[in-house]
Amino acid sequence: MKNKLTLQNLFKIFSSQTKLEILMTIFDNNLTASEIANRLNKDLSTIYRHLVQLKNIGILKSKRVKGIEYFDFSSTKVFQLIENAIEFLNEINGEHVIDCSNLKECFFAESPNNLNPDYVLDVRGEICPVPDVKTRKMLETLEEGKILLVIVDYPLSAERIPISVSKMGAKVLAKISEKAGEVKIFIQK
Missing domain, CATH: 1.10.10.10 (Winged helix-like DNA-binding domain superfamily/Winged helix DNA-binding domain)
Incomplete structure (x- = not known):
């Protein structure tokens, strides 16, 4: 009932x-x-x-x-409601995206194969579903071939993001864990 x-x-x-x-x-x-x-x-x-x-x-x-x-x-509409709530939080709290095209370089010494991202999305401190939704939304705005580095510290998001972006057609170039509990995911649209 x-x-x-x-x-x-x-x-x-x-x-x-x-x-x-x-x-x-x-x-x-x-x-x-x-x-x-x-x-x-x-x-x-x-x-x-x-x-x-x-x-x-x-x-x-x-x-x-x-x-x-x-x-x-x-x-x-259930998922759209969650997405809209996260977009509202982004408006209130600000986005944590670095546009590397405005910098001379966005170099990470630890990057595998010297991958230099075009954008960095730092969602450390965020819990599910925020990192997942922000990553998908960010990928939707990127041009083909651009590289997004997503930094997460929530274990479920570190597992879910590569799966969900692959279903979107993006390519996970690398997933590395340098610090305990922190994962960097390099994604190419």
Whole structure:
């Protein structure tokens, strides 16, 4: 039975880090509860409880294929709402992008094969889904062949970003970890 969703409850849902991670994981594919639990490295019963809550209020839907339940968004507007919220936060907090074309060079001594990015997106300190969404939005604005360096310190984003940008048609040139907990991802559009 579907519960009535209110604006207050919607924002309460988006304040749950686990629920946001579940939504970002489902964004890529229709997934089962166990696939989501494995990707997020979380307990299956916890993930399933969240999935049922999200389904009961109408944010998610599910279908059974050969007895296995797969979860998906009930509407693309759910993800658009998350994207719009992140864009609003960028307006308020400012963007963390360095345009290397305005500098003599944007050189990183640690860059593999002397890759020099055209832009640097620093999303350290941001948690899912912010790094993922900012990376996709930034790639949409780049010209073909340009290189974007994304610096993250959130482990789930370090795993998700290469997968999601590859699905967009971008090429992951390198993924390096120099400092504990920090990952640099070089992406070419």
